[in-house]
Amino acid sequence: MIDKDVHVAGSDRPEKAVLRIGFMPLADCAPLVMASVLGFDEKYGIKLVLEKQHSWSAMRDRLTNGELDAAHALYGLLYGLQMGIGGAARDMAVLMNLNQNGQSIVLARAIAAAGVTDGAGLRALMQAQPRRYTFGHTFPTGNHAMWLCYWLAAAGIDPVTQAQLVTVPPAQMAPNLEAGHMDGFCAGEPWSRRALIEASGMLVAPSSQVWPDHPGKALGARADFVARHPNSCRALVAALLETARWLDASPTNREAAAEVLASPAWVGADLALLRTCLLPRRADFPGLRFFGGGEATFPWLSDGMWFLTQQRRWGLLREDPAYLDVACAVNQIGLYREAAALAGVDVPATFTRSSRLMDGRVWDGSDPVAYAASFAIHGRDAARTEQVR
Amino acid sequence: MKAIMKREEKRVDPSPSLRIVVVTCGDVPAGDAALAAQACRSAALRVGLLESGYDIVASLPPDIFLPERIAQLQPDLIIVDSESDARDVLEHIVIATREARRPIVLFTEDDSAATMEAAVAAGVSAYIVAGLRAERVRPVLDVALARFKREQKLLGELADTRQKLAERKTIDRAKGVLMARHSLTEDEAYGRLRSLAMNKNMRLAEIAQRILDVEDLLG
Numbered sequence: 033m034i035d036k037d038v039h040v041a042g043s044d045r046p047e048k049a050v051l052r053i054g055f056m057p058l059a060d061c062a063p064l065v066m067a068s069v070l071g072f073d074e075k076y077g078i079k080l081v082l083e084k085q086h087s088w089s090a091m092r093d094r095l096t097n098g099e100l101d102a103a104h105a106l107y108g109l110l111y112g113l114q115m116g117i118g119g120a121a122r123d124m125a126v127l128m129n130l131n132q133n134g135q136s137i138v139l140a141r142a143i144a145a146a147g148v149t150d151g152a153g154l155r156a157l158m159q160a161q162p163r164r165y166t167f168g169h170t171f172p173t174g175n176h177a178m179w180l181c182y183w184l185a186a187a188g189i190d191p192v193t194q195a196q197l198v199t200v201p202p203a204q205m206a207p208n209l210e211a212g213h214m215d216g217f218c219a220g221e222p223w224s225r226r227a228l229i230e231a232s233g234m235l236v237a238p239s240s241q242v243w244p245d246h247p248g249k250a251l252g253a254r255a256d257f258v259a260r261h262p263n264s265c266r267a268l269v270a271a272l273l274e275t276a277r278w279l280d281a282s283p284t285n286r287e288a289a290a291e292v293l294a295s296p297a298w299v300g301a302d303l304a305l306l307r308t309c310l311l312p313r314r315a316d317f318p319g320l321r322f323f324g325g326g327e328a329t330f331p332w333l334s335d336g337m338w339f340l341t342q343q344r345r346w347g348l349l350r351e352d353p354a355y356l357d358v359a360c361a362v363n364q365i366g367l368y369r370e371a372a373a374l375a376g377v378d379v380p381a382t383f384t385r386s387s388r389l390m391d392g393r394v395w396d397g398s399d400p401v402a403y404a405a406s407f408a409i410h411g412r413d414a415a416r417t418e419q420v421r
Numbered sequence: 422m423k424a425i426m427k428r429e430e431k432r433v434d435p436s437p438s439l440r441i442v443v444v445t446c447g448d449v450p451a452g453d454a455a456l457a458a459q460a461c462r463s464a465a466l467r468v469g470l471l472e473s474g475y476d477i478v479a480s481l482p483p484d485i486f487l488p489e490r491i492a493q494l495q496p497d498l499i500i501v502d503s504e505s506d507a508r509d510v511l512e513h514i515v516i517a518t519r520e521a522r523r524p525i526v527l528f529t530e531d532d533s534a535a536t537m538e539a540a541v542a543a544g545v546s547a548y549i550v551a552g553l554r555a556e557r558v559r560p561v562l563d564v565a566l567a568r569f570k571r572e573q574k575l576l577g578e579l580a581d582t583r584q585k586l587a588e589r590k591t592i593d594r595a596k597g598v599l600m601a602r603h604s605l606t607e608d609e610a611y612g613r614l615r616s617l618a619m620n621k622n623m624r625l626a627e628i629a630q631r632i633l634d635v636e637d638l639l640g
Binding site: 086090208348 | 484488510512513
């Protein structure tokens with residue numbers, strides 16, 4: 033009989049000491065960058081090699097073909113990949129959540145000038161002045177698409193039939209808004225903030241207004257990579273937990289992170305811009321949250337399932353998946369708990385959490401099939417799936 | 422070697438009826454080396470396809486009108502640099518047109534994962550309309566792959582040459598410093614550099630740069 037508790041010498045040694053991690057130049061890549069810069073990776077016997085990516089698609093390809101070991105990925109993208117939306121299905125893993133909040137919904141200056149300050153105002157304007165209204169997001173199965181659709185629908189605007197949604201690279205959001213090519217967008221910082229500073233747009237809703245403390249980027253990897261490298265992955269999560277704790281520990285640390293991220297090697301944006309993204313702002317606009325005592329980092333099953341319910345709602349999934357089974361397979365709670373123990377981070381007692389979204393609806397993960405079917409505005413029927421116009 | 426590659430390309434049977442769209446990288450801001458390299462690859466690819474008898478119906482910039490133009494042109498095959506930020510826009514088209522005539526990523530629907538990986542590694546991504554037979558598309562992609570790979574090799578060699586040249590200059594300047602400071606001949610200065618590099622286990626160019634840095638500091 034094998035005693036599982038026998039500690040074989042060196043058994044927790046990382047199977048792979050050098051990990052190649054993809055990141056996008058966004059303010060919320062801070063945990064990965066600072067883990068490397070501050071040496072939290074080396075503390076756990078690994079070395080992060082960070083590779084900047086230019087598109088979510090390229091990052092996904094590199095993750096699936098093994099060029100990258102893990103990545104700073106849109107939560108929704110990882111679930112879309114798991115379900116084979118738009119391509120082949122691959123078994124993926126969410127090792128932890130990397131951030132909460134910190135994305136924005138921005139409307140064009142012309143819309144704001146017409147007196148629109150919220151979703152209801154936008155709906156009134158769209159009814160009074162009918163034309164084609166175009167809104168940008170960053171990836172069809174991704175978080176920004178989901179926040180944008182949720183926000184529009186909560187205001188009574190059907191994003192499938194009453195608006196045109198386009199995917200636009202984040203750095204092109206502000207120029208396209210300025211040029212009048214679109215009426216608004218949802219993107220991550222600092223790109224959303226750039227539109228405000230350049231005055232081409234107006235912030236109507238921080239993503240935390242759609243869902244306070246919503247899940248953000250996830251640390252994604254292939255499931256088979258995690259299965260073959262459990263020690264490396266545990267060390268990686270532990271290092272990132274320490275970094276997340278450091279990031280939330282003081283404004284001084286946030287300031288230091290902003291200075292590091294401003295470099296062209298990382299985000300490559302104006303320092304003042306990054307400061308506004310990373311340092312706490314107005315109390316009614318909760319900004320980026322990285323740690324939250326271990327609540328922001330936890331790979332909640334209800335967070336994973338939420339993306340599936342919205343992908344079902346908008347017809348990206350044509351049938352209800354086995355929500356809980358998928359989330360249990362993707363979100364690596366066992367590994368996370370071990371890493372949290374290493375880093376001395378508390379683990380929540382339950383694996384789902386209860387959240388109240390902007391329309392007053394409560395999502396606690398308890399009945400995903402009913403929840404996904406309960407929205408009056410939806411695109412569940414494949415026939416209604418948006419066509420390229 | 423080059424002649425053989427050329428002959429192999431010529432053997433490819435052109436399919437003029439294939440409607441191919443190449444996504445370019447638009448305007449390249451001065452100083453953006455990555456985008457400049459993309460522009461080079463894209464240009465080389467277009468030349469390669471034309472030389473092999475393929476019809477490029479359009480070269481489109483990666484702007485917000487890309488989906489609309491693609492919808493109008495209805496290409497069979499879209500070729501894009503894998504580093505292009507238009508990749509996500511094309512992904513949107515893939516998902517949005519699932520119900521109709523849909524472009525798909527070729528290699529996800531067949532078993533040739535190795536070819537997919539080779540394509541991504543070489544810097545080419547292709548979106549191909551479902552129902553198009555793989556044997557018609559593969560020669561096009563072979564041309565694209567060969568071109569992208571050759572272009573990458575050339576760019577690599579160019580970067581390598583540039584770096585060597587820069588290192589050579591650094592070493593020469595460091596030699597000059599040593600010669601002036603210690604009244605050495607050129608050969609003696611070079612010998613000093615080499616032994617310093619060996620003792621410190623550093624490359625010649627690195628130790629030369631250190632010497633120049635110190636010289637800068639001390640004036």
